[in-house]
Amino acid sequence: MITVRHLFAAWLALLPLFGRAADMFETPDHYSAFTIDMSLTGQGRDTVNMHINLATHRTPGQPTDGMLALFHHNRHQSGQPIDKKQSLAISRSLAIALGNYRLPSSALASPGKVPEKLTISISGGELTHGSFCFIRADSAQWKRGADFWNALRVMLPAANAGDVPML
């Protein structure tokens, strides 16, 4: 039987998670104008890049709230307009992916081997910004990065989504 005590214990257990998620981002909803670059390498595959540019305001000649673009073989494959709802979903997913980020332990790296690696870089233009690596051997953290990658993949046009692996 779930008691108030159980609910309180669950709330206490989840509290650090919420606190940490807010660490790097003030609140996800406050991020409507920045650029995200994602790069997937390793496993003998060609590098696949996804580039997301979120725009602050709709302006004449720019009737969207951003663009999601796919680069493959260093070639621009497609560009997909993003609406405000998608833009907000991306910011929230990104905050979850990076909220608890930790540099993987040295023990997880295999010297001499190229790790399967996902890099998420954020740039707010001229302001403070950063770049963060995920490796598959760091399974729990890899899942958070992969969830973000997969969330963006489903926004791609069906004709191009096949070029991007699901993680």
Add this chain to the structure above:
Amino acid sequence: MLGNLTEYPKLSISMHYQPADGSAREGLQLEWQDQPSGVPKVIGTVQPLKDAAKGPTTLQPTGEKPVSSWVKGELPATVISPIFNEVRSVTALFRIPASSSTKTRVSNELFSLVISHPSLDVSIDLVIQRNDPALWNSAATLWSHLRAIMPANGKDLIHDHR
């Protein structure tokens, strides 16, 4: 962004500073690796500003061997723990500025902080601007402390930016 020190038997911490005119950078690096003896081998490296006559300098990408102008020396293992804790403090302050923020860039001055596994292309790269004073001051203090522990003939080659 960093776990406990025991999770990183080897690690490289690099910092570069770009002055307001954006013309040149100077850098320093602390790298350690556990040894079978139990005493880690610690290497400190300083990259001074190049001779202006040679033209603008560029940031040495992580993973590339230092250019000949870098000054390198072995350091005592006791430097690792306090610097690691200070790096954790800097990363704990790191925030992505909100789009709606009133913060704006106040100069071209920046610190770049790269925390990576030596010889492996896995890293955290942070670019720190003056628009976040608490983070900037923390990074400047880290720079200053790194500079202070560098090989004696190296710390005289780079500036303090606090």
